[in-house]
Amino acid sequence: MQLLTSLTYLSSMRIFADATSSSNSDCKCQPSQRCWPDSHAWSRLNKTTDGAILKTVPPGIVCYPGPAYDKEACEKVSEESIYHTWITQSPFNVMQPGWNGNPCPPTNGTEANGTCNSLLGSPVYVINATNPSQVEAGVKFAKKYNIRLIVKNTGHEFLGRSSGAHSLSIWTHNMKNAEFTESFKPKKCSKAKPHSAVTIGAGMQWKELVLLAHPHGKLVVTGGNPTVGCIGGFMQGGGHSPIGGKYGMAVDQVLELNLVTPSGKYITANECENSEYFWALRGGGGGTFGVVTSATIKTYPTQPITVIGQTFNLTSNNIDIWWDWMAYVHSEIPRIADAGLMGYSFTFPDGTGKVNWAAALIMVNGTIEEAGDVLKPLYTKLNNSKYKDHIIYDHQGYTFPDYMTYFVSFFQPEVVGSTAVLPSRLLDARALTEDPTFFAATLKKMWSPFVGAYLGHIVGGPGVAQYKNVDMALNPAWRRTYNHFIAASGWDTPDLKDVVVNHARDVLEYNLRKLAPETGQYLNEALYGSEGWQAANWGANYPRLFSFKNEIDPDGVLYCFNCVGSEKWVEGANGSLCRASWA
Structure with missing residues (x-):
């Protein structure tokens, strides 16, 4: 951990800061300010937590000029760091580093042009928590010294909430009982x-x-x-x-x-x-x-799980008829879900200018024949209509004997790609069935090179609706949702961030909200900086959540982006976190 060396280094950084900043309790404390705990305080915390304190050292530092440079280690971390399995085991790294500035990215074994001397949006220290008492100590320490506190388990988070500049992180990943x-x-x-x-x-x-x-x-x-x-x-x-x-x-x-x-x-x-x-x-x-x-x-x-792999492929250049067909398919989702099919769909370009749809739909404790019967009306419609000369389909089925076999066979660890931008909407029966013409026009209007895919999560329906009378903070719109729909895009380099996010807000999110103006979005898969995120994420539950947050955490010990109560805080370009002027 090299804790003492790190503490000495940090102490040397504690220069005289701007008088306003250093004395302003309305801002979270930063390492460069007098309010930051000295080495003795960090050592006491390390002792209290039984040596669980880790100083953040970006793994990619081995790729940069300096004493840490190691060609072999750089090649290894460059190879491993693209996998979610590696990220989840890292106390520091996250799946979407674009939101925290991506400090010191590995460079595929070639020495980086530049330096690795800033943590940007990564935490300064991490508590490798293995029991609740260590978590207690970390929370109390952050509260006492007014330090930004974040929580990370796997880092699988699309909005950067698992990281934060000038922060102390509680890493819960090793609590595995x-x-x-x-x-x-x-x-x-x-x-x-x-x-x-x-x-x-x-x-x-x-x-x-x-x-x-x-x-x-x-x-x-x-x-x-x-x-x-x-x-x-x-x-x-x-x-x-x-x-x-x-x-x-x-x-x-x-x-x-x-x-x-x-x-x-x-x-x-x-x-x-x-x-x-x-x-x-x-x-x-x-x-x-x-x-x-x-x-x-x-x-x-546990139950047997039947999976139906179902595809539609556009074979002509008639893009209008494709979106017309997609509107019909989506109008069938409530019927399909009510009949016991659920799962995921993907609309994506095939690289030749055509568009494809692929779905993996499952039935719990059902047969291939029973699942196939639910989809037959789609094939009948396709074969006896204007669509048959433009669209082809395929249908494959397989039954797994139990849920474990299905899960480990079907879901594989993912590879990290670009920083995801995920404007989404919860689509209820009205949005899916009321106006197919408008639905088709909306899908066509949004489709562009900015969109990597449409992701359909057919994960609502009867199972979710059965809990509609249970009092909890979940957005009530989920109880009538059939399809959690995402128009997915992303960016690879910082210069594209604003362009992609602005398009996602002004075009994708705007049109998705017109499809279902009275539902909302899934707060874990939503647009970064979504407008009106409070109502979109929680609906009528937000005032109660906001009031409870103020009651139990008036000092903002726990803060994360677009989370309940976060509008009371403003993040600065230098990583500062200060109370909003009105708060």
Whole structure:
């Protein structure tokens, strides 16, 4: 860890800062200011946390001129750092480094032209937390010294919320415990009905939990990526699932939570104890109301999973007829979902000027024949209409014997690409069926070189709607949603950032909102800096969330971008974080 060397280095950086900045308690403290803890304070924190403090050293520093340069190490980190599996195991790195300035990127084994002497948006120190007491110590330290505090598990986060300039990070990735039970009841809650469940640590990832659940004959309501953390920002933001159409969202499975509050207190939250925390943490978003250290979630008997791979391909140059067909296909989604099919669709260019649609739709405990029957009306329509001379289709089916076999076969670790820009919308039955002509025109209008793909998440429907009367912070629009739709784009170099984000806001998000003006968006997969994000993310629940945030965290100990209460803070170009003038 080289902690003492790092502390000495930091102490040397503590130059006299601007008098206003150094004395302004309305801003989070920075390393260059007098308010920053001295080496003795950091050493005490390291001792309190049993040596868990890590000084951030960008892995890519081995690629840059200087004492850390190592050609062989550079080649290795350049090769490994593109994989999510590597990122999740790093205390410092995140999946979308474009949002934190991408300090010291690896350079494929060639010595970089430039220097690596700034952390930009990365944390200064990290607590490698393995137990709640270390989390408590970190929260109390950040509160005492007015330091920006962030939380990271896997770094699988699309809006940069797992990083922050001049911050202390709590890394929960190594909290991996899991305990299964056939009959769990929340503490001090006699009215709760028992349910088979598993209690998991904050660092558990979906593939790990799926493998652990299988010998117990259980499935869990997972995300669609093996490296995603189970109960961090994913679950706290809602957590859509490939089997959500039957079982609901990840947040619907939560029976109890253990967390450290912004004041540094370790508590248990369920429907009877600390119930307002329980309400807020189920859909209110991660990194906002506390640092969750463990959660108990429902388990279910494992089931066979049938997958239908279904494609449509445009063979002519008639792009209008393609979008007309896509509008019809989307109008069928409510019927398809109500019949028990769920999953993911992708609309993408094929490189020749044509457009393709591919979908992986699943049925829980159904046969290939039963799943195929649900899709037959689409093929009948195609074969007996104007579309048949322009569009071809294919249909393949396969049944996995259980959920584990399906999950590990179907979901593979991803490779890091460009920084994603994800304007999205929750599409209900009205948006999908009311006006196919308008729907087709909207899809055509948005399609451009700025768009990499349309991503359709058919993850709502009956399974999610069944929880509509449960009181939680999740955007109520989810309960009538059938398709979480994203017009995905991205940027590779900083000079393209503003162009891509502006187009996503002014064209993509604008038109998506016209499709469904009264629903909202999924807060974990949304446009960076989305306009009106409060109502879009939480609907009518936002005022209650905002009030609760002010009550439990008036000093803004926990802050993240476009999170509840974040409008009270302003991030500066130099990484400063200060209270808004009105707050």
